[in-house]
Amino acid sequence: MSFIISDRMTGVEGSMIRELFKLGADPSVISFGGGNPSAETFPVKEIEEIASKVLKENPVSVLQYGLTEGYTPLRETLKAYLSKKEGFDFEKNELFIVSGGQQCADIATKVLVNDGDVVLTEDPAFIGCLNTFRTYNAKLVGIPMESDGMDINALEEALKTNKNVKMLYTIPSFQNPTGITTSLEKRKKVYELCSKYDIAIFEDNPYGELRFAGENVPTLKSMDKDGRVLYAGSFSKVMAPAVRLGYLVFNKEILSPVTVAKQATDVHSNVLFQYICNEYMTKYDFEGHLEKCRSVYKAKADLMLSEIKKNFNPKVTYSVPEGGLFMMAFLPDGKDAYPFVREGIERKVLTVPGVAFSADPSKKLNGFRLNYSTPSDEQIVKGIEILGKLTNEWC
Numbered sequence: 158m159s160f161i162i163s164d165r166m167t168g169v170e171g172s173m174i175r176e177l178f179k180l181g182a183d184p185s186v187i188s189f190g191g192g193n194p195s196a197e198t199f200p201v202k203e204i205e206e207i208a209s210k211v212l213k214e215n216p217v218s219v220l221q222y223g224l225t226e227g228y229t230p231l232r233e234t235l236k237a238y239l240s241k242k243e244g245f246d247f248e249k250n251e252l253f254i255v256s257g258g259q260q261c262a263d264i265a266t267k268v269l270v271n272d273g274d275v276v277l278t279e280d281p282a283f284i285g286c287l288n289t290f291r292t293y294n295a296k297l298v299g300i301p302m303e304s305d306g307m308d309i310n311a312l313e314e315a316l317k318t319n320k321n322v323k324m325l326y327t328i329p330s331f332q333n334p335t336g337i338t339t340s341l342e343k344r345k346k347v348y349e350l351c352s353k354y355d356i357a358i359f360e361d362n363p364y365g366e367l368r369f370a371g372e373n374v375p376t377l378k379s380m381d382k383d384g385r386v387l388y389a390g391s392f393s394k395v396m397a398p399a400v401r402l403g404y405l406v407f408n409k410e411i412l413s414p415v416t417v418a419k420q421a422t423d424v425h426s427n428v429l430f431q432y433i434c435n436e437y438m439t440k441y442d443f444e445g446h447l448e449k450c451r452s453v454y455k456a457k458a459d460l461m462l463s464e465i466k467k468n469f470n471p472k473v474t475y476s477v478p479e480g481g482l483f484m485m486a487f488l489p490d491g492k493d494a495y496p497f498v499r500e501g502i503e504r505k506v507l508t509v510p511g512v513a514f515s516a517d518p519s520k521k522l523n524g525f526r527l528n529y530s531t532p533s534d535e536q537i538v539k540g541i542e543i544l545g546k547l548t549n550e551w552c
Contacts, residue, residue, distance in 0.1 A: 165292050183505070187540035189527045190507040192333065192482060195457070198450045199397045200437065207436045208429065219429040225420050227254025227404070228431035234438050235390075235404055244379045245388075251409050253419060256426045258363050258403035260419075261389035262286040265324065265359050266293045267418045268411060275319045277356075278326040279307055281514030281524070283333045286326060286361065295323075299516030302332070304476070306339030309346050316354040324357045329377060331364040331481025334514045334526035338479050341374050348380050356385070363391040363403075364481035366447050369455035371479035384408030392434055394482070395447060400430045454482065457529040461537050468545025470552040475527075482530040485511070489552060493521040501547055506540045 211219055226232065232252055239245040239252075255261055262285070270276060272294040278287065280299025290297060298315050300307045306329065316322060327347065329339040339347070351358050360377045378388040388406040396402075407415060419425075437443060458478055465475055465486065475486040488494055495510040511524035529537060 165294050186502070186505045186507050187532060187536045187543075188507040189529070189532060189540060190509045191528050191531050193528075193531045194394050194398065194450075194482065195453050195530045198446075198453055200441075200446055203437055203441050204397075204433055207433045211429075211432060211436075219432045221428070223425040223428040223431070225253075225416055225425050227252075227426060228428060228435060231431045231435035231438075232404075234435050238438070239390075239406065243376050245406060249384060249409060250406050251412055251415075253405050253407075253415065254426050254431055255403045255405050255419065256423055257393060257401045258361065258389050258391035259285050259289065260422065261361070261387070261403055261405040262289040262326075262359065263422065264405060264415055264418045265357075265387045265389075265407075266290055266295065268414045269357055270295050270323050271321075273321065274324075275322040276324050276326060277312065277315055277319075277322060278516050279328065279332065280516045281334050281511050281522070282326060282516070283328060283361065284514050286359075287514070287516065290326070297516040298322075302335055302337055304337065306337065306343040307347065309343060309350070312347065313350055316350060316356070322354065322356050324359055325351055326359045326361065327377070328361045328364075330362055330374065331367065331478055331483070333364070333481070333483055334485055334509065334511065335524070336476040336478035336481060336484040338371070338374060344374065344377055345380065348377055348386075351385060352383065358386045359389070360386050361389045363389070363394050365390070366395050367451055367454055367482070368480035369451040369458070378406060384410060392430075395450060396434060396437070400427070400434065402426060402430055402434060451480070454480070454530055457532075457534070457537065458484070460534055461527065461529040461541060464538055464541035465545075468542050468548075470545070470548040472552045473548045482528055484527050484529065485524045486527060488523040488525075488548070490523060492523045492551065494523050494525040495521070497547065497551060498525050501544055504543050504547065506543045508544070 231254060236247050236252055240247060266289055270293050274295055275298055276290045276295040277298050277300055279302055298319055300312045300315060329344055331338055358377055378386045391403040392400050472489045473486055476484045478484050495512055498508050498510045501508055509526040511522035512518060512520060515522060
């Protein structure tokens with residue numbers, strides 16, 4: 158049979174990150190390219206205890222079909238947690254458990270965006286969500302990132318000049334790939350502009366619990382007075398990625414289409430892991446676990462930053478993250494980071510070029526992403542030394 162690929166998939170390319178992983182498959186390669194949380198933060202013993210107990214005592218409760226909106230006790234636990242910590246109003250909002258934070262983007266786009274509609278996005282931004290928008294035939298318009306968040310003037314200009322803008326995509330805290338945190342002033346301005354032009358905001362916050370420096374900044378959803386913010390959270394970075402659970406907070410006015418969108422994709426999310434997450438949050442030291450995660454990532458980030466300062470050419474600039482898993486380094490203006498990354502791989506160090514995260518993949522960008530959560534301390538020291546020598550050759 159000769160297959161004709163649908164319009165929505167034509168021209169959507171796979172993640173460059175996955176392709177680069179193939180080049181770095183050699184176990185001798187030091188990888189700063191992934192986005193994996195550190196395996197030492199996984200609560201393996203507790204997960205084993207919880208799963209063993211329920212599978213012995215009440216297996217059918219976690220092995221049968223579940224509710225589309227999610228396991229009720231976990232939904233209630235999260236609502237109480239987010240109400241207290243973030244000030245979310247669940248009189249006006251609803252919360253669904255979904256199959257990983259990525260599904261939040263899929264549902265939001267499916268419900269709100271038509272073919273040809275514009276999605277504004279931080280540029281660079283998380284490639285997984287950018288590709289989700291592309292598969293719904295959305296037109297992506299990138300808003301350049303500054304050291305404290307999006308360029309607000311560029312955002313307003315994009316809102317003025319583009320027709321059919323439906324949604325703004327943002328990761329305000331410890332952004333992937335840059336590691337940048339959007340300031341409170343800019344968060345307020347972003348919300349104000351989206352209200353003025355009446356568009357939805359998709360706030361992606363998978364790293365929000367992982368702040369290890371600086372002061373906490375309120376979420377956009379906590380500022381939401383008219384229900385325009387859809388808020389995505391995830392258990393991948395605070396429990397384990399294979400759990401494949403996230404949660405979407407959204408205005409109750411779109412409850413029906415969100416329910417149908419979820420049902421049409423996977424009916425419901427993994428009941429066993431929903432049960433495990435709820436038991437862990439309510440019967441174990443969840444806050445103590447988060448503190449351990451923060452401590453691990455602070456130590457790794459501090460080590461990488463100190464080695465960058467010691468080894469990188471002074472003309473190379475870099476972000477200083479206050480949390481999360483990533484930072485980004487920038488070659489001097491005019492330099493293309495893609496060949497730099499390829500040469501780094503030849504020297505057994507894997508990073509990811511900024512173009513992999515761009516709304517416009519044809520651009521040449523000077524940044525490359527560094528992940529510090531996965532490599533060992535020894536790998537960080539050795540890998541940054543190798544990249545440092547390469548920066549001196551390039552500069």
